[in-house]
Amino acid sequence: AQKITQTQPGMFVQEKEAVTLDCTYDTSDPSYGLFWYKQPSSGEMIFLIYQGSYDQQNATEGRYSLNFQKARKSANLVISASQLGDSAMYFCAMREGPVAAGNKLTFGGGTRVLVKP
C-alpha cells in the first residue's frame, strides 16, 4: 500500500484564490510527522509546513495552512491568496517514528499547481 497518496496530479487555480491540495497517509506508528514541500521548475525542494502527529492544532505558516484530520489520516495543504510564484510541484511527505530518530521521508507523487493570472 502507498504510504503517501496525492490524488490530484494537476490543478489550475486563479490568482488570489485559495487552493487545497489533498494528501492521505498510511502508518501504524503513533509518532510521525507530515511535511509539505514545494518544488519549482528549478528543482530545489522548499520546505513549506510541518505537522507532528501529537500536535493539537493545525499548523500554519504565512499563507500556508495544514488541515490535519488524524482519524481520516489526511493532511491537506491550503494555500490562500494564490500568487503566480506559487506555480510549482507540491509534495506531501511523511517521517515515521519520533523526530529524534532522524528517519527518512516518504514522498507522495506530487501535485502540479498552475496559477492563472
Add this chain to the structure above:
Amino acid sequence: DTGVSQDPRHKITKRGQNVTFRCDPISEHNRLYWYRQTLGQGPEFLTYFQNEAQLEKSRLLSDRFSAERPKGSFSTLEIQRTEQGDSAMYLCASSSNHPTSGRVGEQFFGPGTRLTVL
C-alpha cells in the same frame, strides 16, 4: 550561503561509465540523506548517514551504488557502470537533532544533481 550544496549540478555520461556526486550539508547537521527523483515522481529514499555511520540503505541502492561520509561532513554518492535507468535527479538533504534554528529533524534539501545517462 549556508545551505546544502551539491556538485555537480548536471552530469551527462555514457552508459557504462562511473560517476560521483558530492553533497556538502549544513555545517552543524549530523544527519545526511540521499534521495533519487525520476521525472514526474516524488523523491525516493536511497540512504542515510548519522555522522559518518551509514544507518540505512534502501533496496533501491543496488551493488553499483555506494555512498560514503568519511569524516561526518560531506558525502559522496558513486554510481558504477551507469545504466540509462539511472537517469534522475539525485537530491541530498541534511538535518540536525540539535538545531540552533528551525525544527528538530527538519530536512533541508540541496539543489540536486541531474544525471543523464546516454
